[in-house]
Amino acid sequence: MLNELLLLWSEQPAISLAVWLLVLVTVLYLAREPAHLLIKSTGRAIYRFMRSAARAVSHIEQRAIHRNKEIILAQGREATEKFIEREFTRINEIVARDLSHYPNLHRELTDAIERLENDYQAATDAPPLPPEWLSVVQTISELPRQGDPVVSSILENIQDEVVTAHEETLKAYQKSSAERHRLLGALQPQWRALANKLNKTKDVVAITQERADAVDKHMANYEAIRDHEDHIARSLTASSLTQFFIAGLVLFVAVMGGLINFQLIAMPMAEMVGGNTYTGGFKTSDIAALVIIMVEIAMGLFLLESLRITKLFPVIAHMDDKMRKRMMVISFSILFILAGIEASLAYMRDLLALDREALKQSLAGVSALNAEFRWIPSIGQMVMGFILPFALAFVAIPLESFIHSSRTVLGVLTVAVLRTVIISLRLVGGFAHQVSKMLVFGYDMVITVPLSIEKWVRQGVQARRDRGTEATHQYPIEPYLPLEDADEIQQETVSVSEKPKRTRKRKTPDLDTDLALNKS
Amino acid sequence: MKTLLVSLALATLALTLSACGQPQPTNKAVFLLVDTSGTYTEELNKAQGILNYLLATLDSGDSIAVARIDSGSFSEKDVIAKATFDERPSMANDQKRVFKHDMDQFVATIKTGSAHTDITGAILQAAEYLQETGAGEKYVLVFSDLEEDLQKGHIRDFPLELDGIQVIALNVTKLRSDNIDPRDYLNRLAQWQKRVLDGGGNWRVVNDFDRLDRLIAINAMDEI
Numbered sequence: 001m002l003n004e005l006l007l008l009w010s011e012q013p014a015i016s017l018a019v020w021l022l023v024l025v026t027v028l029y030l031a032r033e034p035a036h037l038l039i040k041s042t043g044r045a046i047y048r049f050m051r052s053a054a055r056a057v058s059h060i061e062q063r064a065i066h067r068n069k070e071i072i073l074a075q076g077r078e079a080t081e082k083f084i085e086r087e088f089t090r091i092n093e094i095v096a097r098d099l100s101h102y103p104n105l106h107r108e109l110t111d112a113i114e115r116l117e118n119d120y121q122a123a124t125d126a127p128p129l130p131p132e133w134l135s136v137v138q139t140i141s142e143l144p145r146q147g148d149p150v151v152s153s154i155l156e157n158i159q160d161e162v163v164t165a166h167e168e169t170l171k172a173y174q175k176s177s178a179e180r181h182r183l184l185g186a187l188q189p190q191w192r193a194l195a196n197k198l199n200k201t202k203d204v205v206a207i208t209q210e211r212a213d214a215v216d217k218h219m220a221n222y223e224a225i226r227d228h229e230d231h232i233a234r235s236l237t238a239s240s241l242t243q244f245f246i247a248g249l250v251l252f253v254a255v256m257g258g259l260i261n262f263q264l265i266a267m268p269m270a271e272m273v274g275g276n277t278y279t280g281g282f283k284t285s286d287i288a289a290l291v292i293i294m295v296e297i298a299m300g301l302f303l304l305e306s307l308r309i310t311k312l313f314p315v316i317a318h319m320d321d322k323m324r325k326r327m328m329v330i331s332f333s334i335l336f337i338l339a340g341i342e343a344s345l346a347y348m349r350d351l352l353a354l355d356r357e358a359l360k361q362s363l364a365g366v367s368a369l370n371a372e373f374r375w376i377p378s379i380g381q382m383v384m385g386f387i388l389p390f391a392l393a394f395v396a397i398p399l400e401s402f403i404h405s406s407r408t409v410l411g412v413l414t415v416a417v418l419r420t421v422i423i424s425l426r427l428v429g430g431f432a433h434q435v436s437k438m439l440v441f442g443y444d445m446v447i448t449v450p451l452s453i454e455k456w457v458r459q460g461v462q463a464r465r466d467r468g469t470e471a472t473h474q475y476p477i478e479p480y481l482p483l484e485d486a487d488e489i490q491q492e493t494v495s496v497s498e499k500p501k502r503t504r505k506r507k508t509p510d511l512d513t514d515l516a517l518n519k520s
Numbered sequence: 521m522k523t524l525l526v527s528l529a530l531a532t533l534a535l536t537l538s539a540c541g542q543p544q545p546t547n548k549a550v551f552l553l554v555d556t557s558g559t560y561t562e563e564l565n566k567a568q569g570i571l572n573y574l575l576a577t578l579d580s581g582d583s584i585a586v587a588r589i590d591s592g593s594f595s596e597k598d599v600i601a602k603a604t605f606d607e608r609p610s611m612a613n614d615q616k617r618v619f620k621h622d623m624d625q626f627v628a629t630i631k632t633g634s635a636h637t638d639i640t641g642a643i644l645q646a647a648e649y650l651q652e653t654g655a656g657e658k659y660v661l662v663f664s665d666l667e668e669d670l671q672k673g674h675i676r677d678f679p680l681e682l683d684g685i686q687v688i689a690l691n692v693t694k695l696r697s698d699n700i701d702p703r704d705y706l707n708r709l710a711q712w713q714k715r716v717l718d719g720g721g722n723w724r725v726v727n728d729f730d731r732l733d734r735l736i737a738i739n740a741m742d743e744i
Contacts, residue, residue, distance in 0.1 A: 267609070270580065270607070270608065270609055271608050271609060271610060274580070274607035274608065275579070275580035275581065275607050275608065275609055275612075276547060276579075276580045276581025276607045277607065278546070352609055352610060355609075355610060355613050356609070356613060359575075359576075359613050359616060359617065360576055362617070362620070363572040363573075363575055363576050363616075363620065364572065364576075365572075
């Protein structure tokens with residue numbers, strides 16, 4: 001069919017092809033104007049459609065950003081409220097524990113100070129003075145003795161009395177000083193006790209001050225969240241992403257632990273439910289082992305929920321304490337029983353492995369060896385079987401963090417995807433616009449021969465017209481323009497005296513400008 | 521709300537799984553035919569090795585049977601031992617021990633070979649047993665030189681029905697006449713291959729026992 005068409009004009013392919021080319025170029029030349037319009041309008045339509053689509057996606061992106069911010073702020077608000085509540089609880093505990101005894105402490109301090117004051121007063125009493133008549137007697141005793149033995153004897157007696165009185169006064173003074181020293185020595189432990197009590201009070205006040213500072217910090221955050229400030233939203237988002245990756249890492253570790261647990265109990269489970277029955281393409285024994293592990297994780301979730309460590313199930317969190325404690329006991333009991341079952345299954349696995357090994361050796365014609373210390377891996381497997389369920393129970397904590405932070409991560413990812421879509425749409429629109437322009441030029445390149453002929457004809461006509469009207473008018477030499485553009489220029493020349501009309505309703509900004517605006 | 525969603529997802533998964541219909545059986549059934557004719561009895565120790573390999577390979581739910589090829593093999597009397605392993609691994613291990621004991625006893629008691637060799641009858645007997653097991657994979661292992669020597673009056677020249685059965689010829693030894701004209705050996709193999717393929721089965725020859733692991737796809741003992 002193609003060959004027939006090719007040889008339609010002549011038996012010679014070259015001639016026929018030349019005729020076809022001539023026909024094609026002629027048709028393209030004649031259809032130049034509508035073809036240009038078609039190409040341009042198509043490119044423009046794609047460009048506008050893509051821009052509209054990008055604008056629509058941009059609206060969705062803004063809504064997603066707004067929603068993400070709302071979510072992250074709500075989570076941050078909740079977390080900050082919990083922090084503040086916990087800080088207040090701590091302060092309350094400190095006040096109840098340490099400062100509730102303050103009246104007693106005050107009384108003790110007052111008593112101690114009073115005792116100190118009394119003792120001090122007692123310590124500052126004046127020492128006993130020698131009697132006042134003693135100076136008179138001393139003066140008489142020092143009178144000159146004029147050889148009279150009676151007088152001399154009297155004076156000596158008086159002097160002896162003076163010396164005796166002086167010694168008694170000295171003893172009394174020494175006794176008084178010793179008493180003062182004793183009282184002052186007794187003051188020391190009282191001072192120390194007083195200092196200790198004051199130090200304790202200072203520590204309590206300092207701790208309270210620290211807690212108050214923490215409350216102030218959280219309150220500042222809370223106010224920022226309440227005011228929807230951007231910096232706090234960014235900070236919370238970064239924190240949430242960190243939480244997401246940490247929780248994901250811990251969950252990965254938990255999954256690995258779950259796999260080990262599965263390997264421990266899958267084979268012995270075949271002894272209970274059969275090793276050759278299938279459910280939906282999976283071994284029933286494998287499904288049973290998985291179910292046990294899942295139930296253990298579920299019990300762990302309920303246990304931690306009952307302990308109010310996690311808050312995944314509001315129903316449990318809102319239970320009254322009595323019911324919650326019952327649930328705690330029930331979930332722990334089930335977890336304990338399942339851990340016991342797993343330990344026994346792990347032991348059974350060890351027995352089965354031994355049996356199989358013995359059979360294998362028997363089939364291979366090798367006598368069975370009694371391995372020493374075979375009990376060590378047996379006990380190890382049992383312990384692992386018992387411990388792993390409890391370890392898996394704690395998966396609830398990272399799971400809660402993961403779920404909460406995944407909302408933020410999903411939101412961020414959604415925004416990133418939407419931005420990529422916007423950029424792609426704008427790029428495609430701009431590309432289509434540029435391609436339409438290139439196609440117009442390409443079209444003209446195909447029909448360049450008739451266009452050149454048209455150019456020569458136009459120039460000839462113009463030259464003839466110029467010669468005829470040279471005497472009266474001086475026209476500028478009109479440059480060659482394609483037919484369509486020449487018409488446009490002609491229209492503009494005709495209507496140059498008129499008020500210029502806006503041919504387009506609105507100027508369409510370039511692609512780069514759009515992107516720049518979008519980024520800003 | 522989250523719990524409800526998770527429950528719904530699990531219920532949907534369970535319904536989807538249950539709606540998948542009856543799953544195809546994945547268990548295996550193996551019938552080992554041991555040639556006891558003439559001087560081939562000297563090769564019985566190798567047959568014991570193959571049986572040990574099979575016992576180590578097969579798992580709970582699989583079936584195995586061993587029968588001798590003698591003058592008239594289409595008979596239950598020629599079945600030495602057969603078993604379908606229990607679903608419980610410990611019971612399956614006990615069954616394997618008993619099976620091995622039966623085979624050891626058979627090898628120990630057999631002294632002289634049969635006068636004739638009815639391979640076709642033995643294959644028919646094996647195919648009948650395998651089809652009854654309804655296993656997902658069915659194997660007939662023919663431990664023989666494949667030289668059929670029928671008793672006078674026995675009719676075996678009719679097509680075999682071996683749909684879905686893999687026939688594996690093991691230890692196909694060369695006869696003295698094969699050494700004179702090797703084409704006899706090749707013709708013998710080609711003839712059996714044609715009969716098996718015409719009957720709807722698959723045909724393989726394994727003479728190198730170092731490649732026994734290719735007999736059956738999965739080695740269950742490696743799972744531990």
